[in-house]
Every structure is written in structure tokens, then in C-alpha cells.
Amino acid sequence: MQSCNMLSRNLIRISRFSRGFATHANSSLNAPPAVLHLKTGQSFSGRSFGAPKSIFGETVFSTSITSYTESMTDPSYRGQILVFTTPLIGNYGVPKNAAPCDNKDVGVVLESERIQCAAVVVADVAERFSHYSAVESLASWCQRYGVPGITGVDTRAITTLLRDQGTTLGRLAIGGDASQAAPKPEEYWDPTTENLVAQASTKEPYTLNPTGDVKIAVLDFGAKANILRSLVRRGASVTVLPWNFDFNQIRDSYDGLFLSNGPGDPNHCMEAAMHLRKTLAEWDKPVFGICMGHQVIGIAAGLDAYRMTFGNRGHNQPVLALASSGSIKAGRVYVTSQNHQYALKLQDPFPAGWEPFFINCNDSSVEGIKSTTDSGRKVWGVQFHPESAGGPLDTIEMFTDFLAECRAHKLELAARGIKTQSSVDIPERVIVPEPKRVAATA
Numbered sequence: 001m002q003s004c005n006m007l008s009r010n011l012i013r014i015s016r017f018s019r020g021f022a023t024h025a026n027s028s029l030n031a032p033p034a035v036l037h038l039k040t041g042q043s044f045s046g047r048s049f050g051a052p053k054s055i056f057g058e059t060v061f062s063t064s065i066t067s068y069t070e071s072m073t074d075p076s077y078r079g080q081i082l083v084f085t086t087p088l089i090g091n092y093g094v095p096k097n098a099a100p101c102d103n104k105d106v107g108v109v110l111e112s113e114r115i116q117c118a119a120v121v122v123a124d125v126a127e128r129f130s131h132y133s134a135v136e137s138l139a140s141w142c143q144r145y146g147v148p149g150i151t152g153v154d155t156r157a158i159t160t161l162l163r164d165q166g167t168t169l170g171r172l173a174i175g176g177d178a179s180q181a182a183p184k185p186e187e188y189w190d191p192t193t194e195n196l197v198a199q200a201s202t203k204e205p206y207t208l209n210p211t212g213d214v215k216i217a218v219l220d221f222g223a224k225a226n227i228l229r230s231l232v233r234r235g236a237s238v239t240v241l242p243w244n245f246d247f248n249q250i251r252d253s254y255d256g257l258f259l260s261n262g263p264g265d266p267n268h269c270m271e272a273a274m275h276l277r278k279t280l281a282e283w284d285k286p287v288f289g290i291c292m293g294h295q296v297i298g299i300a301a302g303l304d305a306y307r308m309t310f311g312n313r314g315h316n317q318p319v320l321a322l323a324s325s326g327s328i329k330a331g332r333v334y335v336t337s338q339n340h341q342y343a344l345k346l347q348d349p350f351p352a353g354w355e356p357f358f359i360n361c362n363d364s365s366v367e368g369i370k371s372t373t374d375s376g377r378k379v380w381g382v383q384f385h386p387e388s389a390g391g392p393l394d395t396i397e398m399f400t401d402f403l404a405e406c407r408a409h410k411l412e413l414a415a416r417g418i419k420t421q422s423s424v425d426i427p428e429r430v431i432v433p434e435p436k437r438v439a440a441t442a
């Protein structure tokens with residue numbers, strides 16, 4: 001009897017599980033048609049899910065296998081039509097996006113408060129989902145945020161095209177628009193002509209975990225939540241500043257400076273790079289930057305940033321360390337999470353006082369730079385995402401290394417009688433309720 005009950009319980013579990021993986025195949029026959037047009041002339045027809053709304057954007061692909069929720073809320077995907085190479089997307093649904101705002105967390109579970117990408121392209125969207133933390137389906141989440149999706153298209157064919165011809169402007173046409181002719185080449189909207197960082201950055205400064213023992217200022221180019229969380233969980237007080245805030249005005253009140261990730265072309269961030277050049281010349285406390293932050297450090301150091309063919313997006317990018325620093329050992333390969341279209345140019349010689357830190361094992365692009373040991377400075381920039389979310393945690397200890405340097409420098413100054421000045425008047429973070437509906441990028 002007991003084994004019979006167990007058997008039926010297991011069968012119920014199995015059938016629930018498999019329901020979770022049931023895909024769009026049947027019910028999407030009723031979904032409106034959708035077409036993905038590329039500026040280069042190719043079109044892919046499928047069915048729509050999410051918001052019934054047509055959009056323009058820059059079509060990019062990601063090789064990530066999981067974490068569609070983290071990728072879609074990463075502000076660096078702003079303005080982009082995100083193609084997932086993993087065929088089945090949506091099977092674990094979407095969690096409630098709210099967390100405490102204290103010394104352990106930053107107010108959201110995902111990477112920001114809303115979906116940031118312009119649209120998603122999947123081979124096979126799962127309408128039903130199964131996960132203990134899921135509260136809604138991928139389709140309903142997209143609908144709530146005004147973000148359209150297309151399913152039932154050959155994402156292998158699209159990815160092969162994008163890999164060969166490079167990231168391409170696109171149009172996702174939904175419903176009645178799907179039967180219209182493709183836009184003319186000049187009608188495609190190019191998000192990189194806009195300063196997307198100015199849209200993604202905080203408008204007002206705010207402080208998280210104000211009682212932290214070490215005070216870090218963050219220049220926010222469109223920061224992922226797990227970057228801020230990785231600093232806060234390691235005990236730092238984190239003051240988040242708008243991307244073009246002149247940190248030099250308040251730098252004596254901080255023990256370290258961090259530059260975040262962010263969307264679009266780094267050449268739109270010259271104002272920040274020029275402020276930083278002054279900081280690096282006059283202030284000797286530790287500085288760390290990730291992705292856009294790394295590119296801004298490179299530009300301030302005198303390197304150029306260029307646009308790659310299709311960039312690197314995924315959670316399986318191998319990088320080789322060329323120098324040792326903190327937890328990073330020269331000669332080791334680390335697997336990293338990445339999302340970028342631009343990179344710093346490798347030049348020989350490197351600017352005085354700087355050296356390459358990491359190199360990409362697939363395409364030899366610059367994955368990190370650092371100040372040289374004899375420069376007397378402590379500055380690091382990495383093109384990849386040590387904070388993961390999603391992806392591997394191989395390089396997560398770089399946050400511990402950075403804060404250890406900030407604390408050591410603070411102690412050294414204290415021994416010489418120099419104290420970090422008391423805080424400028426910046427409000428603590430107040431949790432804002434998740435917006436019901438936010439207009440998506442046009």
C-alpha cells in the first residue's frame with residue numbers, strides 16, 4: 001500500500017515536472033505572428049509571446065545556458081534584442097523580484113528592478129514553468145514590462161548569421177506589423193547612437209549599508225545588483241553616484257572607488273573618463289572597474305576602445321591571467337561571465353604605469369588591465385563579470401581583494417594620522433515598490 005502511494009506520489013511529481021516543461025507548441029498556434037527582420041535583409045518568422053508590441057533594437061546572441069532572468073534585467077542589455085542560443089527558455093519561470101535593503105542585500109533579487117533588454121528571441125518558449133521561487137511565466141513577465149518576444153524560430157541560424165556578419169540592427173514585428181514589408185535600411189534605430197548610460201544610471205546619489213567599515217563610492221553606468229551586493233555583503237558602505245558625477249569633489253570621504261558595468265558605447269562616457277584621469281593623477285586609493293567601468297579606466301589611462309564584431313555574451317568565456325594579484329594567479333585560466341560589444345585595444349607598449357592583466361583565450365581580446373606594481377597605485381579593470389549572476393564564480397574573490405586593499409590603505413593612512421573625512425550628505429536607500437508597468441525602449 002505504502003509503495004503504491006509512493007508510486008502515485010512520484011507519478012504526480014513526474015507529471016507536474018513534465019508539465020513544467022510543456023512548451024509553446026500547441027497553444028502558441030493562437031498567438032499572434034511575429035517576424036524578426038535584420039537590417040542585412042534576412043527575416044525569421046515565428047509566434048509572439050510577451051507584449052504585443054513591435055520594437056527596433058540591436059540583435060545580439062548569448063551562449064548562456066541558464067539565468068535568462070538575470071541576463072534580461074542586466075542594464076547592459078538595454079536597447080538589445082537578445083537571442084538565446086539555449087533552445088528552451090522560460091522553464092523555471094520568474095521569481096518575485098524583491099529583497100531586503102540592508103547590510104546583506106540591495107532591494108532586488110534579479111539584476112535590476114525591470115526587464116532591460118528590448119526583446120527576446122527563443123527557439124522554444126516554455127509557457128508552463130516549475131521552480132519553488134517562481135511566481136509567473138516568462139511570457140507574463142515580458143507582458144508586464146512591455147517587452148515582446150518571438151518563439152519558434154531557428155536560433156542556430158540567427159546566431160550563425162550574427163557570428164559571421166556581426167551584431168546587426170533588427171526589428172521585431174508583432175501581429176499586424178508582421179505581415180508588413182521589412183523596414184528600409186535607414187529606418188532601423190541604432191541604440192548605440194544614444195547615451196544609454198545616462199538612461200540606466202541612478203539620477204540621485206544614495207547609500208547602501210551606511211554603517212559599513214569601509215566606504216566605497218560607485219560610479220553607476222547601469223550597475224548590476226550583484227555587483228553592489230558583492231560589495232555590501234563583504235561589509236562595505238556603498239554610495240552609488242550618477243555616472244558623470246565628479247568624484248574628485250568628494251573623494252576624501254571615501255576609501256575606494258568602483259566603476260560599474262553599463263550599456264552602449266564607452267565613447268559616450270568621455271566625461272567620466274576625464275574626471276577619472278584627474279582622480280588617478282591626484283588620489284592614490286584603490287580603484288576597481290568591471291566591464292564598462294574597466295573600459296572607462298582604460299580610456300582614462302590612454303587606451304582606445306573599439307567595437308568588436310559580435311562581442312562576447314555568455315557564461316563560458318575562458319580568460320588567462322597574465323599577472324598575479326590578490327586571489328588571481330598568473331598562468332591560470334578562469335571561466336567567466338561576459339556581456340560586452342566593445343573592448344580595449346591591445347597596444348604595445350602599454351601606457352606607462354599600466355599592464356595587461358587578463359587575455360581572452362578564444363579571441364585574444366584584452367580582458368583586464370592593472371596598474372603596474374612599481375606605479376605605486378592599486379587600480380584594476382576587468383572586462384568580464386566576477387560577480388557572475390549568472391555564471392561561474394571563479395573570480396568572485398576579486399571583490400574581497402579590492403576591499404582588503406581599501407581596508408589596508410585606510411589603516412596605513414590612520415597610522416599616519418589621516419582619517420577618511422566624514423560622509424557628505426547622501427540619503428540611505430529606500431526600497432521603491434516594483435513598478436506595475438514600465439514603458440519599454442521604443
Ligand SMILES: NC(=O)CC[C@H](N)C(=O)O
Nearest residue numbers: 261262264291292341342
Ligand atoms: N556589461 C558591460 O558593462 C558592457 C560594456 C559596454 N556596453 C560593451 O558593450 O562593451
